[in-house]
Amino acid sequence: AQKITQTQPGMFVQEKEAVTLDCTYDTSDPSYGLFWYKQPSSGEMIFLIYQGSYDQQNATEGRYSLNFQKARKSANLVISASQLGDSAMYFCAMRESNTNAGKSTFGDGTTLTVKP
Amino acid sequence: DVKVTQSSRYLVKRTGEKVFLECVQDMDHENMFWYRQDPGLGLRLIYFSYDVKMKEKGDIPEGYSVSREKKERFSLILESASTNQTSMYLCASSPHDRGLGNTIYFGEGSWLTVV
Numbered sequence: 001a002q003k004i005t006q007t008q009p010g011m012f013v014q015e016k017e018a019v020t021l022d023c024t025y026d027t028s029d030p031s032y033g034l035f036w037y038k039q040p041s042s043g044e045m046i047f048l049i050y051q052g053s054y055d056q057q058n059a060t061e062g063r064y065s066l067n068f069q070k071a072r073k074s075a076n077l078v079i080s081a082s083q084l085g086d087s088a089m090y091f092c093a094m095r096e097s098n099t100n101a102g103k104s105t106f107g108d109g110t111t112l113t114v115k116p
Numbered sequence: 117d118v119k120v121t122q123s124s125r126y127l128v129k130r131t132g133e134k135v136f137l138e139c140v141q142d143m144d145h146e147n148m149f150w151y152r153q154d155p156g157l158g159l160r161l162i163y164f165s166y167d168v169k170m171k172e173k174g175d176i177p178e179g180y181s182v183s184r185e186k187k188e189r190f191s192l193i194l195e196s197a198s199t200n201q202t203s204m205y206l207c208a209s210s211p212h213d214r215g216l217g218n219t220i221y222f223g224e225g226s227w228l229t230v231v
Contacts, residue, residue: 004158031216032216033216033217035219037222042224043125043204043206043224043225043227044222044223044224044225045206045208045222046222047219047220047221050217050219052216052217053216091158091159093159095216097216103161103164103174104220106158106159107158108156108157108158109158
């Protein structure tokens with residue numbers, strides 16, 4: 001079974017509106033971390049936000065927030081007040097407790113297009 | 117800022133050629149990684165290294181080898197390039213494990229086409 005599922009290959013949002021990118025995960029490890037990365041057309045993957053499985057509150061970083069629903073095993077990324085520069089591919093990733101940082105599992109990605 | 121630099125952004129190589137992809141990081145990170153990115157398949161780990169001269173296979177090591185002679189440099193080698201190795205290759209690094217929130221830092225990627 002796929003460990004990280006991103007069901008939206010592509011998404012469109014109007015500039016200045018909020019958008020939610022979906023991510024569900026599968027693990028039996030009670031201790032894990034969830035990450036979101038942004039990949040612009042230039043290719044570099046940029047770390048956006050992190051949520052630990054034991055964190056009581058949803059993570060926030062500026063306009064990014066992570067809607068963490070542990071029982072549903074979902075970790076959706078919410079981008080508020082979208083900007084044209086937010087157009088990129090977004091990857092959800094999970095790291096389980098017994099793995100090296102680089103052995104995170106990545107989803108297939110969602111391409112976000114922000115329309116003016 | 118952490119900087120991970122991949123020496124070549126775009127390469128075109130012929131089938132059977134030996135290909136070297138070089139990666140350098142400037143933050144004294146212990147861990148370095150090579151991923152392959154293909155549409156619909158996300159990122160897949162090829163090899164990683166947690167110390168100089170140390171390496172471990174990732175999920176798709178076949179057809180690849182790596183070299184880490186210095187802490188800051190991690191090379192990916194395609195011994196005999198094939199067309200199914202046409203892809204985007206991403207190098208990354210991270211400091212020694214400090215818990216689950218230890219993020220990884222990526223380079224800009226190398227687009228390899230094998231003809």
